[in-house]
Amino acid sequence: MEFFSVDNLGKRFGGLKAIDSLGFSVNKGEIFSVIGPNGAGKSTLFNCINGLYRPDEGSIRFKGEELIGLKTHEVAARGIGRTFQNLELFENMTTMENLMLGRHMHMKTGLMASTLMFRRGAKASQDEIQNRAEVEKIIDLLELQSIRNKFVSQLPYGAKKLVELGRALAAEPELLLLDEPAAGLTNDEKEELIFWIRDIRDELGITIIMIEHNMQMVAEISDRVMAINFGKKLVEGLVDEVTSHEEVIKAYLGEGV
Ligand code: ADP
Ligand code: MG
Secondary structure, three states: OOOOOEEEEEEEEEEEEEEEEEEEOOOOOOOEOOOEEOOOHHHHHHHOOOOOOOOEEEEEEEEEEOOOOOOHHHHOOOOOOEOOOOOOOOOOHHHHHHHHOOOOOHHOOOHHHHHHHHHOOOOOOOOHHHHHHHHHHHHHOOHHHHHOOOOOHHHHHHHHHHHHHHHHOOOOEEEEEEEEEOOOOHHHHHHHHHHHHHHHHHHHHOEEEOOOOOOOHHHHOOOOOEEEEEEEEEEEEOOOHHHOOOHHHOOOOOOOO
């Protein structure tokens, strides 16, 4: 059975075909990158996968199940996590609290109730202890110890991006969608991120689909790459095949990359 596949996917906004007859598949354990100029339809693809947008046609299958028609929380519950191009964090909560919120689908107690109880120092339930243990693993993995009790609003941009990655991991996804994880990071932070992403795949066994503009990063960590423009696939293959492809170069030249 195929792990993840998209077939003949279409999504229109008025007269604009943001996704046009798009098809590809991703194997379990792969790091699969999606590249393409601004406006190519990359984020729209993620929004279709995670149920934020309802595609007009086609199919999106994960471990044999059709995802189209499911709500975002239903897609998440099936093991698909994501980060956003524009961060989606609770700024007035701490790193730890944001990660705990990432686990809400695993929580028996209501997520707000649980966070507030923790703030008041109430005795933790067995469920809560289990959830905190899972979050601790992620704090260790991404080395977030020094910012665990800081409010997200006080963190620099690079740290916020890591917290968002941690929040997505806290849900224990099998497939992780990363929308421009390196955007806005310093060179050092980009190098670090390359390690984290490798660790996430190698140590946690999570399959990754990554939208990324930074070609060095794409080249360093991708198993396969797909280039799209105007919602259509230009080419798919190994990094070198894709980045040296004439149509891909042309699409990027239009952007001055
Ligand atoms: P990318 O992530 O590749 O830069 P997007 O997927 O964000 O591109 O956008 C693809 C196209 O779809 C763009 O022309 C964008 O303006 C349009 N688009 C995306 N989301 C919406 C929306 N909610 N309403 C209308 N148009 C949209
Ligand atoms: Mg985008």
